Amino acid sequence: xxxxxxxxxxxxxxxxxxxxxxxxxxxxxxxxxxxxxxxxxxxxxxxxxxxxxxxxxxxxxxxxxxxxxxxxxxxxxxxxxxxxxxxxxxxxxxxxxxxxxxxxxxxxxxxxxxxxxxxxxxxxxxxxxxxxxxxxxxxxxxxxxxxxx
Amino acid sequence: xxxxxxxxxxxxxxxxxxxxxxxxxxxxxxxxxxxxxxxxxxxxxxxxxxxxxxxxxxxxxxxxxxxxxxxxxxxxxxxxxxxxxxxxxxxxxxxxxxxxxxxxxxxxxxxxxxxxxxxxxxxxxxxxxxxxxxxxxxxxxxxxxxxxxxxxxxxxxxxxxxxxxxxxxxxxxxxxxxxxxxxxxxxxxxxxxxxxxxxxxxxxxxxxxxxxxxxxxxxxxxxxxxxxxxxxxxxxxxxxxxxxxxxxxxxxxxxxxxxxxxxxxxxxxxxxxxxxxxxxxxxxxxxxxxxxxxxxxxxxxxxxxxxxxxxxxxxxxxxxxxxxxxxxxxxxxxxxxxxxxxxxxxxxxxxxxxxxxxxxxxxxxxxxxxxxxxxxxxxxxxxxxxxxxxxxxxxxxxxxxxxxxxxxxxxxxxxxxxxxxxxxxxxxxxxxxxxxxxxxxxxxxxxxxxxxxxxxxxxxxxxxxxxxxxxxxxxxxxxxxxxxxxxxxxxxxxxxxxxxxxxxxxxxxxxxxxxxxxxxxxxxxxxxxxxxxxxxxxxxxxxxxxxxxxxxxxxxxxxxxxxxxxxxxxxxxxxxxxxxxxxxxxxxxxxxxxxxxxxxxxxxxxxxxxxxxxxxxxxxxxxxxxxxxxxxxxxxxxxxxxxxxxxxxxxxxxxxxxxxxxxxxxxxxxxxxxxxxxxxxxxxxxxxxxxxxxxxxxxxxxxxxxxxxxxxxxxxxxxxxxxxxxxxxxxxxxxxxxxxxxxxxx
Numbered sequence: 001x002x003x004x005x006x007x008x009x010x011x012x013x014x015x016x017x018x019x020x021x022x023x024x025x026x027x028x029x030x031x032x033x034x035x036x037x038x039x040x041x042x043x044x045x046x047x048x049x050x051x052x053x054x055x056x057x058x059x060x061x062x063x064x065x066x067x068x069x070x071x072x073x074x075x076x077x078x079x080x081x082x083x084x085x086x087x088x089x090x091x092x093x094x095x096x097x098x099x100x101x102x103x104x105x106x107x108x109x110x111x112x113x114x115x116x117x118x119x120x121x122x123x124x125x126x127x128x129x130x131x132x133x134x135x136x137x138x139x140x141x142x143x144x145x146x147x148x149x
Numbered sequence: 150x151x152x153x154x155x156x157x158x159x160x161x162x163x164x165x166x167x168x169x170x171x172x173x174x175x176x177x178x179x180x181x182x183x184x185x186x187x188x189x190x191x192x193x194x195x196x197x198x199x200x201x202x203x204x205x206x207x208x209x210x211x212x213x214x215x216x217x218x219x220x221x222x223x224x225x226x227x228x229x230x231x232x233x234x235x236x237x238x239x240x241x242x243x244x245x246x247x248x249x250x251x252x253x254x255x256x257x258x259x260x261x262x263x264x265x266x267x268x269x270x271x272x273x274x275x276x277x278x279x280x281x282x283x284x285x286x287x288x289x290x291x292x293x294x295x296x297x298x299x300x301x302x303x304x305x306x307x308x309x310x311x312x313x314x315x316x317x318x319x320x321x322x323x324x325x326x327x328x329x330x331x332x333x334x335x336x337x338x339x340x341x342x343x344x345x346x347x348x349x350x351x352x353x354x355x356x357x358x359x360x361x362x363x364x365x366x367x368x369x370x371x372x373x374x375x376x377x378x379x380x381x382x383x384x385x386x387x388x389x390x391x392x393x394x395x396x397x398x399x400x401x402x403x404x405x406x407x408x409x410x411x412x413x414x415x416x417x418x419x420x421x422x423x424x425x426x427x428x429x430x431x432x433x434x435x436x437x438x439x440x441x442x443x444x445x446x447x448x449x450x451x452x453x454x455x456x457x458x459x460x461x462x463x464x465x466x467x468x469x470x471x472x473x474x475x476x477x478x479x480x481x482x483x484x485x486x487x488x489x490x491x492x493x494x495x496x497x498x499x500x501x502x503x504x505x506x507x508x509x510x511x512x513x514x515x516x517x518x519x520x521x522x523x524x525x526x527x528x529x530x531x532x533x534x535x536x537x538x539x540x541x542x543x544x545x546x547x548x549x550x551x552x553x554x555x556x557x558x559x560x561x562x563x564x565x566x567x568x569x570x571x572x573x574x575x576x577x578x579x580x581x582x583x584x585x586x587x588x589x590x591x592x593x594x595x596x597x598x599x600x601x602x603x604x605x606x607x608x609x610x611x612x613x614x615x616x617x618x619x620x621x622x623x624x625x626x627x628x629x630x631x632x633x634x635x636x637x638x639x640x641x642x643x644x645x646x647x648x649x650x651x652x653x654x655x656x657x658x659x660x661x662x663x664x665x666x667x668x669x670x671x672x673x674x675x676x677x678x679x680x681x682x683x684x685x686x687x688x689x690x691x692x693x694x695x696x697x698x699x700x701x702x703x704x705x706x707x708x709x710x711x712x713x714x715x716x717x718x719x720x721x722x723x724x725x726x727x728x729x730x731x732x733x734x735x736x737x738x739x740x741x742x743x744x745x746x747x748x749x750x751x752x753x754x755x756x757x758x759x760x761x762x763x764x765x766x767x768x769x770x771x772x773x774x775x776x777x778x779x780x781x782x783x784x785x786x787x788x789x790x791x792x793x794x795x796x797x798x799x800x801x802x803x804x805x806x807x808x809x810x811x812x813x814x815x816x817x818x819x820x821x822x823x824x825x826x827x828x829x830x831x832x833x834x835x836x837x838x839x840x841x842x843x844x845x846x847x848x849x850x851x852x853x854x855x856x857x858x859x860x861x862x863x864x865x866x867x868x869x870x871x872x873x874x875x876x877x878x879x880x881x882x883x884x885x886x887x888x889x890x891x892x893x894x895x
Binding site (some may be wrong): 015018024070071101102104 | 679689696
């Protein structure tokens with residue numbers, strides 16, 4: 001896909017169709033140039049901590065936002081969230097949970113771990129595009145994030 | 150001296166005197182030996198002072214040395230000595246010394262003739278000498294033959310002598326002359342003065358002898374009124390001294406001193422040959438007067454005795470009168486008591502009778518007569534009670550006297566009691582009786598028995614009935630005890646059964662635990678399943694919808710209208726499936742969700758529900774009616790889903806109706822609140838109402854009213870979880886009413 005460097009949006013999604021739809025939604029809204037998709041939690045953590053296959057990536061160049069699915073192979077979304085939000089540096093990266101689950105416990109757990117937003121993926125793609133546009137506008141353009149050094 | 154007299158007559162006189170003494174003292178001693186000696190207020194000194202006359206021979210005189218002497222003086226000294234008294238004697242003329250005693254200058258006089266006049270001044274001892282007076286005249290006087298002949302005659306007496314008292318008292322003559330001494334009186338009489346002289350015979354004779362006067366002689370007749378009892382005299386009231394002197398006299402009489410002194414003064418009695426004439430003369434001259442004297446003495450004592458006796462008799466009579474009065478009073482009291490006792494006896498319900506030691510009836514009361522069937526007590530009094538009423542035992546055998554318990558009362562002297570025997574009526578019938586038999590005692594002697602009895606037939610009957618009852622009770626108690634034992638055994642069995650049951654229960658609960666665990670596992674599986682469904686099942690749908698959309702977007706120009714329509718169908722189907730999945734997940738979630746109960750305002754929840762669900766158009770179009778609802782304990786979140794579904798349905802099914810009205814009401818039923826949501830929309834056919842609450846069951850076609858058929862299932866689940874019920878009424882084209890009840894205690 002695209003370069004692992006200068007990634008603005010990291011999408012953690014094991015379902016390729018969902019990932020593609022998300023990317024399409026961002027692109028449709030002209031929100032991001034560099035979107036990178038990882039398929040599971042382990043890969044997501046490797047990417048952020050610049051290890052494994054992402055060794056050559058500069059760790060300091062953190063994505064602007066992370067879209068995190070909860071149901072993931074190997075390390076699930078909540079575990080990834082917990083790891084990131086427990087890290088004093090990485091916790092500054094906004095994490096938006098984007099999931100099919102309306103389960104209350106997932107919502108509660110996510111917020112208690114420090115998630116920045118929680119979005120349920122609508123089946124209706126138009127609504128999905130609308131939702132992605134809204135979160136992109138906010139987190140990428142309006143939100144003034146602290147610089148990660 | 151007198152003893153040496155040669156005068157025969159005088160000797161005879163001596164003998165007479167000695168005889169007189171003897172007789173007198175035999176009487177006197179007898180009389181006075183009874184006298185009580187009482188000690189009075191006077192104190193008797195060891196020495197007492199007395200006075201004696203010089204010229205009353207031989208009783209009182211002065212000897213050659215000028216000392217007092219004489220029979221009376223010696224007797225006094227002896228008597229005083231016998232009781233330990235020393236005597237100091239002075240000499241004085243009678244008239245003087247008798248006043249001395251009266252005044253208390255001296256203690257006693259040895260020789261005082263006792264007269265009524267003198268009793269005023271003196272107290273006297275017993276008389277130790279009794280003399281009679283005599284009338285002395287000149288020889289040859291013939292006209293005086295009795296005391297009465299002295300009337301009109303000139304009579305001379307010694308002044309103050311009892312002779313004077315006598316002549317004046319008896320009024321012997323109106324011509325009474327007195328001299329200081331009898332010597333003078335005799336000399337004057339001998340010289341021819343006066344007609345007669347009265348003094349003691351013996352004193353007179355003694356004086357005549359001493360004076361040598363022969364021309365004067367005593368007359369032989371007696372003067373019974375002038376008899377002199379000579380005693381010792383003490384001052385009036387000096388009882389103590391009088392008593393001592395009396396005692397002394399008694400002592401010297403008893404020990405013979407008296408006789409010695411008498412012998413000294415009056416000499417031994419000579420027994421002389423006397424002729425028959427002498428004897429006759431003595432008898433006539435001496436003995437007759439002597440008898441008279443003795444009689445007089447007796448009369449005197451008799452009088453005194455009679456007086457005393459009369460007094461004591463009077464006292465006795467008085468006493469007897471009192472006693473009699475007392476006796477009468479006691480008798481009256483006794484009669485009263487007796488009548489009271491009779492009343493009491495006859496008014497008591499108990500039969501009472503008394504028997505003497507022979508067993509014969511002495512008294513019986515009315516109740517006893519009635520109980521025994523007698524009409525009058527005369528039928529019973531005197532009868533032997535044992536043979537009359539107690540002769541036979543209850544079993545018909547003879548009751549012997551020696552085993553009769555009533556008799557035991559006086560045989561053994563103790564009360565007896567029985568309530569086991571029968572008494573017999575006069576008509577031959579018997580009755581059970583209780584009796585007490587108590588001995589009547591006087592001092593320690595048993596006089597008889599009082600028997601108290603009463604008919605106890607009724608009591609016996611009652612006690613038999615009681616016994617019967619008691620026996621019955623015992624039977625009942627035995628029965629009950631047996632029943633109780635039975636029950637206890639059953640209980641025992643039940644207990645065992647219970648133990649088994651507990652065991653079973655334990656098994657069941659163990660099984661239940663296993664089941665619960667299984668259930669938990671399956672629930673976990675279900676949750677995993679739900680999660681999986683919500684997450685994974687929807688992804689492909691999203692892809693279907695999304696990529697269908699991409700198809701239209703990217704290849705719009707290459708698709709004809711039919712191609713576009715088909716893609717549209719695919720997208721709608723995907724969306725509908727997603728809705729189904731969401732509803733199913735909802736149903737599952739709400740069924741599993743934990744109940745959080747709190748007091749909730751149902752009206753508020755319903756109103757919020759309406760506000761959330763209804764679109765702005767619907768809010769404008771619909772008329773909403775609420776009735777007052779009271780607060781309720783429930784889970785407000787779950788209850789919101791109920792209202793959402795019911796109000797949502799009401800809105801949906803009224804959308805094509807003319808009447809757009811929803812009525813929400815509440816009424817209180819037994820222990821529950823019943824809520825109702827009524828609309829006037831499409832309604833439903835009642836014959837399908839059973840299908841209303843089943844999952845995915847619908848009564849309308851989807852193109853009429855879209856839906857998944859899950860909403861009412863959710864309502865039913867939630868209401869069931871609250872312990873309530875749901876039901877519905879409706880009519881096609883007219884509307885529907887959906888009811889649900891919620892118990893007040895969830």
